[in-house]
Amino acid sequence: MKEHVKILTDRAIVINRIAQLLDEQNIPSLVKDNAESARLAGFGTSSNDIELYVYKADVGKAETVIKSFL
16 A cells, blocks of 8 residues: 655645646655645634645655755
8 A cells, every 4th residue: 555655845836836846757746735625614724734745655756856946
């Protein structure tokens, strides 16, 4: 079974761009937007609660892409 690992928490614009770069490298990712989920549920939260997850096996490749972007 494949497990997702959180590799980054940042603003939506940064996370979405990195997710796009990962996709270009054929690295599947998952974006979890806690701010939007909280807003839809009627709660408040920090706008920097966007999390990026990748499969455990892809962490090394993903970190290389992230470092080159940041």
